[in-house]
Amino acid sequence: MGIEIRVEGLRKSFGRQVIWEDVTFTIPAGEISALLGPSGTGKSVFLKNLIGLLRPDRGHVYVGDGDVPRLRENELYEMRRRFGVLFQDGALFGSMNVYDNIAFPLREHTRKGEGEIRRIVQEKMEMVGLTGAEGKLPGEISGGMRKRAGLARALVLDPEIILADEPDSGLDPVRTAYLNQLFVDLNCELGATFLIVTHDIGTARVLPDNLGLLFRRGLVMFGPREMVLSSTHPAVNQFFNARRQGPIGMAEEKDQSQIDDEGAYQAMPAPIPPQLMPSDGRVRPSMRRPGEWLRRHQVKPPPGSFIDDEGRNWMTEWDELVAERRRPR
Numbered sequence: 001m002g003i004e005i006r007v008e009g010l011r012k013s014f015g016r017q018v019i020w021e022d023v024t025f026t027i028p029a030g031e032i033s034a035l036l037g038p039s040g041t042g043k044s045v046f047l048k049n050l051i052g053l054l055r056p057d058r059g060h061v062y063v064g065d066g067d068v069p070r071l072r073e074n075e076l077y078e079m080r081r082r083f084g085v086l087f088q089d090g091a092l093f094g095s096m097n098v099y100d101n102i103a104f105p106l107r108e109h110t111r112k113g114e115g116e117i118r119r120i121v122q123e124k125m126e127m128v129g130l131t132g133a134e135g136k137l138p139g140e141i142s143g144g145m146r147k148r149a150g151l152a153r154a155l156v157l158d159p160e161i162i163l164a165d166e167p168d169s170g171l172d173p174v175r176t177a178y179l180n181q182l183f184v185d186l187n188c189e190l191g192a193t194f195l196i197v198t199h200d201i202g203t204a205r206v207l208p209d210n211l212g213l214l215f216r217r218g219l220v221m222f223g224p225r226e227m228v229l230s231s232t233h234p235a236v237n238q239f240f241n242a243r244r245q246g247p248i249g250m251a252e253e254k255d256q257s258q259i260d261d262e263g264a265y266q267a268m269p270a271p272i273p274p275q276l277m278p279s280d281g282r283v284r285p286s287m288r289r290p291g292e293w294l295r296r297h298q299v300k301p302p303p304g305s306f307i308d309d310e311g312r313n314w315m316t317e318w319d320e321l322v323a324e325r326r327r328p329r
């Protein structure tokens with residue numbers, strides 16, 4: 001099962017360059033969260049701080065009863081076993097075949113015999129749809145397959161938290177859709193906490209339970225998908241609707257005079273799409289009823305929200321939709 005990560009007052013700089021300061025939020029246990037932000041806002045640096053590959057200037061990262069920046073080397077080694085990390089390019093060893101790459105953490109971190117390792121590797125390969133690719137070298141498979149191999153490797157130690165750094169970079173839209181479905185299915189199956197860094201607004205809009213935005217050396221907002229996607233906060237609205245108008249400029253941020261020149265531009269947030277559901281028809285425990293957050297906070301959904309490809313409205317037809325999905329097909 002997943003555990004929460006509590007981040008408090010985190011600050012990170014490299015020399016005189018402050019990446020972010022005072023980042024405080026909780027990544028909820030067992031839920032899927034996505035972190036976005038313009039290039040260079042320190043998303044990868046943030047992930048590295050969570051697993052202790054980089055140390056913050058100050059602040060805390062509580063995972064279970066440990067505070068990551070304050071752990072000793074041997075404690076950190078143990079703590080890292082709670083994390084499964086999918087690095088940007090899959091980070092596979094080029095000279096090892098897919099099987100050995102996936103088996104690597106088991107051979108490195110456990111005393112399991114080869115028979116058990118084989119069982120686990122095959123189970124995880126099946127989970128990510130890679131069965132049959134055991135003997136291939138990373139250079140002989142597609143980018144999408146490399147990501148899935150990296151994901152299988154991240155899963156072999158049964159992590160409570162899965163971190164993925166731009167898992168969709170370099171993938172075509174169809175492969176991205178498959179990968180997103182895989183994340184939803186895995187979250188449903190494993191109950192682990194997922195934190196995904198992505199640049200893909202399409203992914204951000206349909207995949208996670210929670211969304212966060214890093215900008216101007218801080219976390220501008222973090223919260224339920226509906227809260228963020230209906231927000232009129234200028235940077236949040238601009239980013240999640242992929243618009244030029246707003247405080248985010250070509251070189252990270254615009255100055256005040258540029259923002260003033262544009263005038264008060266406040267676009268209506270785009271419709272909130274229905275959230276991806278597990279392919280086996282289940283409803284994930286952390287999935288919220290469509291429109292629930294908006295209703296509770298008396299926020300009007302952007303027009304056209306929660307309508308699926310078949311024209312059904314998930315907000316008004318949710319009970320019927322769930323009942324239909326539960327019926328054996």
Ligand SMILES: Nc1ncnc2c1ncn2[C@@H]1O[C@H](COP(=O)(O)OP(=O)(O)OP(=O)(O)O)[C@@H](O)[C@H]1O
Pocket residue numbers: 014019037038039040041042043044045046
């Ligand atoms: N080890 C390091 N030493 C010095 N500076 C670093 C180091 N790692 C990252 N940086 C700097 O920190 C900033 C944030 O980098 P990071 O890779 O986290 O950004 P990002 O938000 O993930 O960007 P992108 O979306 O382009 O991947 C960059 O300016 C980068 O040059």
